[in-house]
Amino acid sequence: MKHTSIGAVALLATFAGSAAWAGGADLTVFDWSGYEDQGFFGDYMAKYNEAPSYTFFGSQEEAFTKLQSGFTADLAHPCTDAVRKWVAADLLVPLDTSKLKNWDAMLPEIKEVDGVMIDGTAWMMPFEWGNTGLIYRTDKVSDDKISLQLMADPAYQGKVSLPDAASSAYAMASLATGNGADYTKLSDEQFKAASDFLRAVHPNVRFYWADAGQMDQAMASGELELGWAWNQSELNLIWNETPAKMMRDVDKGIATWACGYVHLKSSTTPVEQIYDHLNALSEAASGKYIIDSWGYPHANAEAFKIADQALIKQYGFDDPKSFFEGSLFFDAVEPALEAKMLKEFERIKAGF
Incomplete structure (x- = not known):
């Protein structure tokens, strides 16, 4: 066992609470x-x-x-x-x-x-x-055709990805159905419209992403053509020379x-x-x-x-x-509505 001198002990005590230690x-x-x-x-x-x-x-x-x-x-x-x-x-x-x-x-x-x-x-x-918005392959979808509604088009079966997060999915669906302003306090009728839209999109969903990198890779490979995702995904795709960008038309639907x-x-x-x-x-x-x-x-x-x-x-x-x-700003969703979103989103992902 090594022994420490009294001076060394004092020095240690002096520095014990410092960044170095x-x-x-x-x-x-x-x-x-x-x-x-x-x-x-x-x-x-x-x-x-x-x-x-x-x-x-x-x-x-x-x-x-x-x-x-x-x-x-x-x-x-x-x-x-x-x-x-x-x-x-x-x-x-x-x-x-x-x-x-x-x-x-x-x-x-x-x-x-x-x-x-x-x-x-x-x-x-x-x-x-930043934004959550619709990222798309520009070599597959032209700028003048891009919209949230395109995600439910049967032509994109297996070519779409959504985040595995109920609040984000319902924000997108509320924008798509014209109820973005009421996203945090949807009426029963508005909630049904958003849920119906997500059900229409579901057959086109290749996967619900939990890691944005998963969506980026699938978009870069051509496996996906449309995805609801964050700024970082757009930048990653551009840096990897993938022809893709985020739809930033406020009237067509984007979230902050x-x-x-x-x-x-x-x-x-x-x-x-x-x-x-x-x-x-x-x-x-x-x-x-x-x-x-x-x-x-x-x-x-x-x-x-x-x-x-x-x-x-x-x-x-x-x-x-x-x-x-x-743009629509992500805000706190009323607790009862959030619970309703979570439950219904699980049903939609399961195909019900």
Whole structure:
């Protein structure tokens, strides 16, 4: 056994609470696959020399169920439409905005979104935002023919993919049936119209994706021609020289979302380390990385000044206000309606 001098012990004590001795992997994050990318949290890596530990979920419904069943972590990454439900289930700790050093740099449009703030209390540190829209193979479908209704056309049997997430599927179906504005509070008649549309689409669905990469690969190979998916999928396809793009015609139907990080009540890691990670995620440099490399806009307004201006213009991020106002915004669905969506979506996927 090695012996340590008194001076060495004192030195160890001095540094015991410092970044040099902190365990970066002690921080646990419950996240979407891919967000373990260290480009998102460079300052955290610089301080702790080690990435957090990650566990992944495929949908917010899955994440909520797992957390309610006793799964523990320090941080999680839902979208704003889920936050009220998570707060009501007593899963979260409010955020202290005085510890979020980039809070004042956040886009005002983001901070006004329900779920980031609820009744004057901050519950989410916003991170990224963007579109969910219809991505299509431009060599198979012409721009003037593209529409959400095309997903139910028998000509596309086996050529369509939808996310394995009831709320997203019903948002798409509500847009397709002209009820997008009422998506979070559908009447019985509107709900039936959306459900009927999803049933019409079902025979065309090759698979319901849980991992966006699965849809990207199938679109790139030509297995799929239409898919309801996120900005990142469009960028991945373009970078892989696949002739594909997202339909961004507001009148034809597109949705906008915002996601971020929440402090879980089950957290056991020191608060300082929690906020070190949140601050790293919200840096302008992190925002530049996600814009340039993932095709998602970031919550920090300063990121747009240093990111690729051509990409910002291409994706319409140069005018965040109109971006938020011009499409259906994913918001919290009334609990009874959400339960109804979940149940009916399972029936539709099973062919009933």
